[in-house]
Amino acid sequence: MTALLQTTGLNKRFGGLHVTNDVDLALQEGEIHCLIGPNGAGKSTLFRLILGVYAPSGGHILYAGQDITALRPFQRIRMGISVKFQVPGIFQALSTRQNLEIALQHHIERHRLDAETDRLLEFLDLRNSASQPAGNLSHGQKQWLEIGMAVALKPRLLLLDEPTAGMSPQETHATGELLKALNADGVTVLAVEHDMEFVRQVAHTVTVLHLGRIFAQGSIDTIVADERVAEIYLGESHD
């Protein structure tokens, strides 16, 4: 495997606060990579740096061999990076089908729109809710719809910010299976996540962030067995 995404010496300061500290993160093409760490570790900041929402204070980001450090988010999206934030950005009043059509319409030819929308509805297990307003979907279904809208862009790299937040264990498990199916289709995934069961279900590689630095990295078994990692979580709780 080769690195699809690589950050080198990545830094971000907010005033005197050093939130991302010399991060060298390599994301291999074809993997599901989970970013974990205690509250305030800098996960969301790193996520936003990779997406281009924040400009780094130092360092570089390489994607598919190109330096994208200075590119705007929409330029990164055009290069095949797609994102799903924690809060669903769906159109509540439109139907589930219409939401997917909006996401798809600029990326496929008109005559393929219906078939591709059907395929996505099936894949997301939302076929029975296709004509319902998206606002009526359950929390989990809204998250899947938004994953579907991100996937409609045919990404090479999918960035997910806490994809299972607020989900029931069943929804969380179903989301894991959805990600694994996407990954089997060739999509590389970077997910910020708190749910360790989910991380165990999907992750090939886990990176632990602590105080803005990479603290540990490896398989879920390596990470769970690492006493240093357990220590940084002691006293931490998360909603």
Ligand SMILES: Nc1ncnc2c1ncn2[C@@H]1O[C@H](COP(=O)(O)OP(=O)(O)OP(=O)(O)O)[C@@H](O)[C@H]1O
């Ligand atoms: N825009 C900002 N301006 C100033 N400080 C910020 C900003 N964004 C984040 N921070 C600070 O940077 C630190 C890391 O925040 P970040 O949200 O990246 O952590 P996190 O690991 O995602 O946390 P959580 O798990 O609680 O979401 C925190 O101390 C936070 O207060």
